[in-house]
Amino acid sequence: MDRAPGLSVRLKLTLSYAGFIMVAGALLLATVWVFLLRYVPTSATFGPGPFSPTRRDLLDAFVPRAGQALVFLLVFGLVGGWFLAGRMLAPLARITDATRYVGTGSLSHRIRLEGRSDEFRxxxxxxxxxxxxxxxxxxxxxxxxxxxxxxxxxxxxxxxxxxxxxxxxxxxxxxxxxxxxxxxxxxxxxxxxxxxxxxxxxxRAFTPVPVDLSLLAEDAAETLLPMAEKRGVTIETSGAATPTVGSPTLLQQMTTNLVHNAVVHNAAEGGTVWVTTSAPSGSAVLTVENTGTRLTPALVATLVEPFQRGTGRARTDHAGIGLGLAIVDSIIRAHGGTLTLASRPAGGLGVTVHLPGAPVLDP
CATH class of the missing domain: 1.10.287.130 (Signal transduction histidine kinase, dimerisation/phosphotransfer (DHp) domain)
Incomplete structure (x- = not known):
């Protein structure tokens, strides 16, 4: 965006500092002048004592010195203000330089500003x-x-x-x-x-509406039951009503993907998938666990990456396209929730979804 040229922030701060010092100095001199007037007569007095100056004499002596003091304060304010403004804005210059680096495509640059915590830090x-x-x-x-x-x-x-x-x-x-x-x-x-x-x-191209995760879990289990029976896997669902707000289509996709992954990446025979829902205070929780081989923490940490199929645990007859958990993670983040993956001590994977809760839906 083209903008008209203007004063720099440093110059504005300098003028502000100098102006404040000039106003403070002028007020101080005015205070001194008013204070002195209280003790100076309007006309000279003569007597046995010393000669008393008049206000006119005081004015002739005070005004030049006051003018010189104001000039000194102006110069001091400008020089000192310019120096102080430069010191104050030095961190901002580093931030500006970092922004220019980013503008060239370098995202690895960091400011790493030293010093105690303040607004610039x-x-x-x-x-x-x-x-x-x-x-x-x-x-x-x-x-x-x-x-x-x-x-x-x-x-x-x-x-x-x-x-x-x-x-x-x-x-x-x-x-x-x-x-x-x-x-x-x-x-x-x-x-x-x-x-x-x-x-x-x-x-996040969707309109949020009330959704019950428990119903989505039951629907996903029922849909995938034939495939589970073909593989010798048992699906167990449990849990009360678990209301949340979001896209029914995306949340159904999330639930189906989790149950599908739990069925596919399971024990060769006699495996089990546990699907549970709960509604603790202020949240909606969906948990999908499955039996299978033991997974290392390093492998579990990569499962949400796109096209990561969990090498060594995917069944060759239905490896999928490697986007199941990546889609799940994106859907959960779009709904303001969190996804937690953990290997089960007995083998297999445990997946926990936390979503914002909602008032209990009417039956």
């Missing part, structure tokens, strides 16, 4: 914190873009390979080719829809 610390979060977010987006490009390129490359083979081999089984192309296309569609869901959650 708080501003610098807030700026450093913002830069750290922004740098982490940009790095995450870059990884996401690279992974998404790789994931989207894979089905396209497979499709191209299948078509090239079919063109070179006229005797290829077209029914098998169509089935394989359909499977590859379905995976590409699922990935695209997952990316759209993730984008919609990040943008």
């Amino acid at each position: 708080e501003l610098a610390d807030a700026f450093d914190t913002m830069l750290a979060r922004l740098e982490a977010r940009v790095a995450e987006q870059q990884r996401f873009a690279a992974n998404a490009s790789h994931e989207l390129r894979t089905p396209l490359a497979v499709t191209q390979t299948l078509l090239d083979v079919a063109r070179k081999d006229p005797d290829v089984d077209h029914r098998e080719l169509v089935d394989r192309l359909r499977a590859v296309n379905t995976r590409a569609i699922d990935l695209t829809e997952a990316l759209l869901t993730l984008s919609r959650a990040d943008q």
Whole structure:
């Protein structure tokens, strides 16, 4: 934005300091003058004592000295004010330099302002914190873009390979080719829809309405029950009404993803998934736990990253696209909640979702 040129903040502070000193000096001289007038007669007196000066004599002696004092105060205020303003604004100059670095694309620069806590120190610390979060977010987006490009390129490359083979081999089984192309296309569609869901959650493009998490949990368990039975996994749901406010579609997607992950990444046979809901004071809590292999804390910390499938625990028959927990995390953050992942001592994963609570919904 183009702006008209103006005075610098340092010059404004300097003029303010000098003006304050001039006003204070003038008031002090005026006070002295009024005080002296009380003891000086209007006309000279003669007698055996010494000669008494008049107000006119005092005025002739006082005014030049007062003028010289005001000039000195003006010069002192301007010089001293310029120096003090520079010292006061030095931290602001460092913040401005850091902002210019950021403008060039360097997010690794930090101010790291020294000294005791004051307004400038708080501003610098807030700026450093913002830069750290922004740098982490940009790095995450870059990884996401690279992974998404790789994931989207894979089905396209497979499709191209299948078509090239079919063109070179006229005797290829077209029914098998169509089935394989359909499977590859379905995976590409699922990935695209997952990316759209993730984008919609990040943008918070929804109108919040009352939602009961317990009903969403029951619906997700019922929907995924056939797949769980096929894998020999038992789903157990429990909990009372758990009201919150948000997007029913996104919250249903969140719940379904959690239960789906718990079913897929489970023990080979005889696994169990526990889905519980609760409504402690002021919040709504959804917990999804599953049996399975033991997970290291380092692995658990990476599971919310996009396209992280939990190497060593994903079943090869349904590995997914690696966006399940990433979508869950984005949906939860869009609703002002938190997501907590923890490995279970007996094996498997425990996922806890905390969302803002809401008044109990009418039945």
